[in-house]
Amino acid sequence: MRTAQIFLFVFALTLGLASCSNEAFEGPSITTLFGEFEILDSLQVSNASPDFSVNDQVGFHAEFNKDVDWTLVIEGQTSGSRKVITGFSNRLDSNAVVWTGGTSQVPFFTTENCTVQLTVLDEPDTMHAEVTVLGTRLFEGIPVSDFEAGIPDEALVFHQFSMNMTFELGQDNPLMGANYFKMGGRMGWNEWMLGQIDFPLQMGGVTASAENFYLNLGVLSGMDGAFATDQYVNILISEATGPFNDDLSNNGADVFQTDMEVYKYQIRPVDWLGWRYIAIPYSDFDVKSQGGDNVRTPADITAIRLQCQSCPSANANCPENADVDVRTDIDFVMFTENAPLLDQ
Amino acid sequence: MMRLNFILSLLLMGSCCPSVWAQSNETVWFEGMSRSFFSRDALGTVDAPDTTSARNLSEGYNLLDLNTHIAPAENLEVFAQLRVRNRFGGFFGSGTTIDVRQLRASGVIKDKVRFSIGDLYLKQSRFTLFNPDEDLSHFEGNGFRAYREIVRYENFYQDNRWRMQGLQTDFSMRFDRGIRTLEFDAFLTRPRGALSLTNTLFTPDLLMGGGGVVSQLDAKTTAGLHWVQMFEVPASGTTHQSLRNPVVRASLERLGDFEGWQVKNAAEGGYSQRHWLFSELADGGADTSGYKREGVYFELRNASMRKDSLWAVQFGIRHVDPGFRSAGAQTRRLDMSGTVPLSVYPAYSDAVLARPMAMFDLLSSDGLYNQMLSPTLMAFHPVYSNVLPYGDATPNRQGVFFGVQRKQGNGEWEAEVDGGVYREVIGQGTPDLRSFGQVAARLHWNADRTLAWKRKATVSFASNAERTSRSGEELAVVDLSRLALDVFVNAEVSEGLFVQGAIKRLDASGNEFLAERNGFGEIQTFRAQSFDVSDHILSAGLWYAFSDNVYANVQYSGWGSSFSDPLQPDFQYRRLLFVFSVQL
Numbered sequence: 001m002r003t004a005q006i007f008l009f010v011f012a013l014t015l016g017l018a019s020c021s022n023e024a025f026e027g028p029s030i031t032t033l034f035g036e037f038e039i040l041d042s043l044q045v046s047n048a049s050p051d052f053s054v055n056d057q058v059g060f061h062a063e064f065n066k067d068v069d070w071t072l073v074i075e076g077q078t079s080g081s082r083k084v085i086t087g088f089s090n091r092l093d094s095n096a097v098v099w100t101g102g103t104s105q106v107p108f109f110t111t112e113n114c115t116v117q118l119t120v121l122d123e124p125d126t127m128h129a130e131v132t133v134l135g136t137r138l139f140e141g142i143p144v145s146d147f148e149a150g151i152p153d154e155a156l157v158f159h160q161f162s163m164n165m166t167f168e169l170g171q172d173n174p175l176m177g178a179n180y181f182k183m184g185g186r187m188g189w190n191e192w193m194l195g196q197i198d199f200p201l202q203m204g205g206v207t208a209s210a211e212n213f214y215l216n217l218g219v220l221s222g223m224d225g226a227f228a229t230d231q232y233v234n235i236l237i238s239e240a241t242g243p244f245n246d247d248l249s250n251n252g253a254d255v256f257q258t259d260m261e262v263y264k265y266q267i268r269p270v271d272w273l274g275w276r277y278i279a280i281p282y283s284d285f286d287v288k289s290q291g292g293d294n295v296r297t298p299a300d301i302t303a304i305r306l307q308c309q310s311c312p313s314a315n316a317n318c319p320e321n322a323d324v325d326v327r328t329d330i331d332f333v334m335f336t337e338n339a340p341l342l343d344q
Numbered sequence: 345m346m347r348l349n350f351i352l353s354l355l356l357m358g359s360c361c362p363s364v365w366a367q368s369n370e371t372v373w374f375e376g377m378s379r380s381f382f383s384r385d386a387l388g389t390v391d392a393p394d395t396t397s398a399r400n401l402s403e404g405y406n407l408l409d410l411n412t413h414i415a416p417a418e419n420l421e422v423f424a425q426l427r428v429r430n431r432f433g434g435f436f437g438s439g440t441t442i443d444v445r446q447l448r449a450s451g452v453i454k455d456k457v458r459f460s461i462g463d464l465y466l467k468q469s470r471f472t473l474f475n476p477d478e479d480l481s482h483f484e485g486n487g488f489r490a491y492r493e494i495v496r497y498e499n500f501y502q503d504n505r506w507r508m509q510g511l512q513t514d515f516s517m518r519f520d521r522g523i524r525t526l527e528f529d530a531f532l533t534r535p536r537g538a539l540s541l542t543n544t545l546f547t548p549d550l551l552m553g554g555g556g557v558v559s560q561l562d563a564k565t566t567a568g569l570h571w572v573q574m575f576e577v578p579a580s581g582t583t584h585q586s587l588r589n590p591v592v593r594a595s596l597e598r599l600g601d602f603e604g605w606q607v608k609n610a611a612e613g614g615y616s617q618r619h620w621l622f623s624e625l626a627d628g629g630a631d632t633s634g635y636k637r638e639g640v641y642f643e644l645r646n647a648s649m650r651k652d653s654l655w656a657v658q659f660g661i662r663h664v665d666p667g668f669r670s671a672g673a674q675t676r677r678l679d680m681s682g683t684v685p686l687s688v689y690p691a692y693s694d695a696v697l698a699r700p701m702a703m704f705d706l707l708s709s710d711g712l713y714n715q716m717l718s719p720t721l722m723a724f725h726p727v728y729s730n731v732l733p734y735g736d737a738t739p740n741r742q743g744v745f746f747g748v749q750r751k752q753g754n755g756e757w758e759a760e761v762d763g764g765v766y767r768e769v770i771g772q773g774t775p776d777l778r779s780f781g782q783v784a785a786r787l788h789w790n791a792d793r794t795l796a797w798k799r800k801a802t803v804s805f806a807s808n809a810e811r812t813s814r815s816g817e818e819l820a821v822v823d824l825s826r827l828a829l830d831v832f833v834n835a836e837v838s839e840g841l842f843v844q845g846a847i848k849r850l851d852a853s854g855n856e857f858l859a860e861r862n863g864f865g866e867i868q869t870f871r872a873q874s875f876d877v878s879d880h881i882l883s884a885g886l887w888y889a890f891s892d893n894v895y896a897n898v899q900y901s902g903w904g905s906s907f908s909d910p911l912q913p914d915f916q917y918r919r920l921l922f923v924f925s926v927q928l
Contacts, residue, residue: 026666026740027859027867030773030820034872067869088869211545 032066043127052101053135059094069121078112101137144333147179158251159195175218180331183308190314196307198253208337210283210296216341220329222273229318231310232268239300261292279340380924388916404432420451459513465505473672476735479728483786483806485832487846491707508533530555548581564599591616613642618669635864639665656749666740673737704903720865727852731780776816784808799836806830824854842887850879876908893927
């Protein structure tokens with residue numbers, strides 16, 4: 001009898017607890033999620049004539065009746081540059097969805113007219129706006145070189161003396177500004193490395209960790225619509241503290257030797273036509289030589305080496321490279337803290 | 345290399361000097377498990393040609409798990425399980441691995457307090473710490489016993505316990521007046537160490553502690569109080585966020601008699617809370633908490649058995665709040681997140697399509713199974729389990745359950761039926777509530793007894809049906825049905841040699857909305873999914889039982905899935921399996 005009483009008590013308690021919930025339902029409304037899409041407030045821009053050189057920004061606003069996958073594309077009418085912002089929400093908040101002049105796909109924006117398109121996945125509606133860029137974005141970072149003032153005096157350039165070597169400034173197809181640095185040619189013997197450029201660096205003020213410290217650079221590839229098989233950019237970063245170039249007989253800087261603290265990353269293969277802008281977190285670099293503590297410390301970086309390498313035609317793996325020049329030209333090389341340059 | 349030498353020395357000692365084993369006076373003794381496994385998978389007939397997959401693939405391995413028990417003193421034992429594994433094709437150390445698979449020290453202090461340190465197998469209650477069975481295994485016959493044993497052994501599934509590493513102790517007291525006994529147990533484990541997200545970003549250590557007191561109040565009444573808490577230690581990581589998930593449970597059981605029946609009435613209930621603590625270390629601010637969920641559960645159960653054991657009946661009611669979160673009881677064995685690739689032909693149709701998971705994958709891919717307690721609700725596949733995907737502790741369910749078991753007097757057959765009818769407590773994505781129904785049945789016939797055969801012959805049949813429905817708003821309607829069948833025939837043709845055949849089939853059709861949750865377990869959105877699938881495994885083979893613990897199994901299976909969706913080609917594959925398993 002006593003057990004039965006207990007059972008009845010807890011049963012009543014259960015029912016009481018069951019009625020305690022004050023939520024109508026869990027999660028977003030299915031009716032809204034899967035119901036008919038409506039634009040409650042069409043696309044608006046907060047600043048149609050931004051001057052990004054003085055830190056202007058453009059905010060975007062729109063409102064829908066439900067959460068949707070939306071895509072905002074800003075396209076430069078002169079440069080062809082595109083900035084793409086995506087999200088999943090029922091609202092574009094002009095304080096959160098902003099454009100500060102950066103790009104998602106090089107080339108970079110210039111002073112130009114831009115079209116803005118807002119599309120929603122699986123919906124036919126497209127919302128339009130226009131923006132005129134009055135001043136271009138000045139990116140924050142630690143420049144290695146943009147080659148606008150030529151090859152820096154302290155940089156060291158070395159290349160093999162084979163065919164069509166182009167380790168020099170170019171002006172015909174810069175990523176940004178007027179100049180870029182060409183790295184290419186055609187190897188006549190069984191040698192992978194075509195040439196390189198070394199830069200001394202000073203990073204004293206950097207506080208970011210290796211995961212939050214990025215090397216950004218543009219790489220141009222392709223010659224007459226073709227590119228060499230297995231061509232790549234070999235990047236070495238040194239944290240060695242010795243003199244940069246005391247030894248004038250070794251064709252390069254002195255801080256990349258095998259007993260020094262050097263880290264390596266390869267952009268490999270470089271198998272595209274045109275420019276691509278690449279960001280590499282320093283934490284992705286491998287230990288090349290163990291001369292230090294093997295801890296990637298951005299503040300300790302003293303030099304960077306950018307090498308053009310490719311499978312030589314004399315190698316049995318890529319005889320086809322006998323008929324094509326290697327090209328891994330570079331421009332706008334810059335370190336950034338906390339985010340890749342294109343995410344600024 | 346030193347470890348290899350050590351193992352070889354141990355093996356040599358065992359094989360050359362049996363007297364060492366025999367004369368150890370039980371201070372050192374060995375046991376373990378050995379398995380040889382070989383499988384050959386082959387393409388079957390498919391809707392779309394598959395020219396990029398190998399027509400057949402084979403793999404296999406030999407392994408030996410050597411369990412060494414050392415008793416350095418009375419009431420003290422050290423246990424180590426060493427695994428030597430050699431995959432087929434591995435020679436001279438290549439492809440050979442040697443691992444320490446388990447380590448544990450245990451003993452009894454002063455003949456009163458028992459303790460274990462190291463690898464522990466822990467279970468408490470179905471709502472606090474419990475490892476619920478994997479999907480589609482309920483009432484399954486022995487047609488795929490070799491597969492199931494491998495999956496469970498490789499994932500350390502013993503009964504419904506979770507294998508964890510830590511410290512456990514228990515002791516009990518008897519009284520001569522008032523209450524009869526008091527039994528205490530406590531444990532502290534570390535299910536996961538700090539996890540490196542990047543070079544400088546680490547999640548904190550994940551710990552789980554708990555304890556319980558069970559008291560026999562009188563000859564027929566038992567009361568229990570249990571508590572578990574999963575938590576992260578903020579200082580051991582750099583993410584500045586840490587989990588807290590305490591669960592408490594109280595229970596009362598009462599035994600009784602009723603006209604030839606033994607009756608057990610049980611009531612239990614509990615409360616859980618889960619939240620994350622955010623440590624504002626950077627600005628020295630006070631810690632804050634967020635993403636808090638809390639809830640209660642309650643269950644009343646009556647389990648009765650006739651005194652001749654031929655009938656057993658149970659029924660009860662259960663309510664589990666939507667906010668009830670118990671990581672120790674709601675973690676699933678099967679990881680359906682899609683992060684684990686399928687082991688057999690993961691792509692098909694010229695590698696254009698990822699092959700959908702099939703019933704055979706649940707049997708054959710031990711990697712799909714999970715050994716880690718999950719602080720948030722894991723993804724599940726509604727075709728395989730939609731009614732109680734997280735076991736009895738599945739949140740947001742209330743309803744009734746039942747079970748009936750009947751045995752024939754002379755053991756010719758036995759039958760079993762169980763199931764339940766449930767309803768959501770609150771809706772998901774709509775105020776309308778889902779309704780769930782589940783019924784499973786099993787019939788096992790010992791044909792040799794009925795037909796008076798000298799050799800064993802058995803037939804077992806099982807079915808498991810689930811139905812989920814939700815009416816109301818047109819866009820949110822749910823209607824999903826699934827029926828799984830399992831037939832197993834086993835006939836002894838010579839002493840210890842059995843011919844076996846098995847069929848598993850699953851048919852599911854309908855639609856469901858799958859909840860997608862963020863890292864804090866909150867529903868972000870729903871994914872609408874439609875199902876119209878038929879899944880099958882046909883198998884035939886031989887089983888030779890050297891003894892109860894030593895067997896060899898050769899099995900040939902054909903398996904596949906067919907879909908009504910023309911964009912999803914059907915597929916069929918075949919497998920030849922050989923397993924030789926020795927329990928030392």
